[in-house]
Amino acid sequence: RQRRLRRLIGRAARTRDGIAVGLQANLELPEDVETARANGAAGVGLYRTEFLYMNRLDLPDEEEQFASYAAMIEGLGGIPTTIRTLDLGADKDSAAQPIEPSGNPALGLRAIRLCLKEPALFRPQLRAILRASALGPVRLMLPMVSGVREVVAVRQLLEQLKRELASEGLAHDPALPLGAMIEVPAAALAAGAIARHCDFLSIGTNDLIQYTLAIDRLDDAVNDLYDPTHPAILRLIRMTIEAGRTRGIPVGMCGEMAGDARFTRLLLGLGLREFSMQPGALLDVKEVVLTADTRTLQQRTETLFARLDETDPQDLLAALNTD
Numbered sequence: 001r002q003r004r005l006r007r008l009i010g011r012a013a014r015t016r017d018g019i020a021v022g023l024q025a026n027l028e029l030p031e032d033v034e035t036a037r038a039n040g041a042a043g044v045g046l047y048r049t050e051f052l053y054m055n056r057l058d059l060p061d062e063e064e065q066f067a068s069y070a071a072m073i074e075g076l077g078g079i080p081t082t083i084r085t086l087d088l089g090a091d092k093d094s095a096a097q098p099i100e101p102s103g104n105p106a107l108g109l110r111a112i113r114l115c116l117k118e119p120a121l122f123r124p125q126l127r128a129i130l131r132a133s134a135l136g137p138v139r140l141m142l143p144m145v146s147g148v149r150e151v152v153a154v155r156q157l158l159e160q161l162k163r164e165l166a167s168e169g170l171a172h173d174p175a176l177p178l179g180a181m182i183e184v185p186a187a188a189l190a191a192g193a194i195a196r197h198c199d200f201l202s203i204g205t206n207d208l209i210q211y212t213l214a215i216d217r218l219d220d221a222v223n224d225l226y227d228p229t230h231p232a233i234l235r236l237i238r239m240t241i242e243a244g245r246t247r248g249i250p251v252g253m254c255g256e257m258a259g260d261a262r263f264t265r266l267l268l269g270l271g272l273r274e275f276s277m278q279p280g281a282l283l284d285v286k287e288v289v290l291t292a293d294t295r296t297l298q299q300r301t302e303t304l305f306a307r308l309d310e311t312d313p314q315d316l317l318a319a320l321n322t323d
């Protein structure tokens with residue numbers, strides 16, 4: 001089976017009815033660049049930048065971050081890269097930027113909220129990403145957005161930083177695409193409004209499931225309740241994809257659901273066309289994409305949605321995963 005999968009590396013990810021599907025990699029460490037390329041990633045849909053802040057007591061400055069992003073862009077050899085701004089807090093902490101302990105860190109000062117409150121933390125990262133965008137196709141993505149306000153605030157800050165860079169003679173892409181992760185239920189419900197201020201959206205199912213179902217993603221005691229096919233989750237995913245389509249912007253998914261081949265047909269049926277995942281899952285998902293027919297899947301998904309609350313998730317998947 002591994003050998004059969006290896007043969008798919010160079011194949012374009014197209015469905016049987018000729019629809020191109022973007023299969024991208026999630027990167028956590030610089031060495032993941034190699035694995036992504038080795039598995040034929042068409043791009044990077046999520047570059048987690050937290051590693052730059054881990055296992056150290058000082059914050060990385062703009063130059064260090066720029067050098068790191070530049071090396072990564074070079075290593076990726078021209079495929080588009082989505083760099084996510086710092087997502088600290090709750091399950092991701094750093095001694096370099098301690099966060100005041102709180103009773104409910106998952107609901108506390110974290111990710112984009114923290115960055116907007118701490119310009120000394122955020123500005124060097126945005127400047128480094130802007131400068132890196134002169135070196136290859138880069139997109140900028142914000143974690144834990146809960147509404148339009150945060151996107152607008154980042155846009156304003158970016159415009160200010162672009163003027164700064166221009167006056168310093170530092171190259172950057174003035175049209176750097178800006179996107180929001182949809183991983184808080186409020187953001188999915190407000191996806192239409194958020195899409196109006198974004199160039200793309202990306203669904204983060206790891207947190208979307210945690211917040212929608214009120215299931216701690218790291219708590220083993222409730223692990224069995226963590227269900228990507230819960231009707232509430234499927235509706236939020238569908239709403240987000242629809243919002244992107246209405247606004248004419250791409251919608252991807254970079255949570256673990258995107259890299260689980262059991263869900264590939266369901267997601268294609270919901271209209272998803274960009275999947276970002278741990279590089280090791282790319283060929284498994286590609287194998288499913290190559291044999292899928294999006295027209296049939298979209299029709300079947302529509303039918304299943306009409307009685308979603310009455311349908312057992314196993315039956316739903318079985319109905320989509322058999323020809």
Ligand code: PEP
Binds near residue numbers: 046206
């Ligand atoms: C997510 O929440 O789905 C996601 C991709 O982000 P992370 O796993 O880094 O929180």
Ligand code: MG
Binds near residue numbers: 143183204206207
């Ligand atoms: Mg997340």
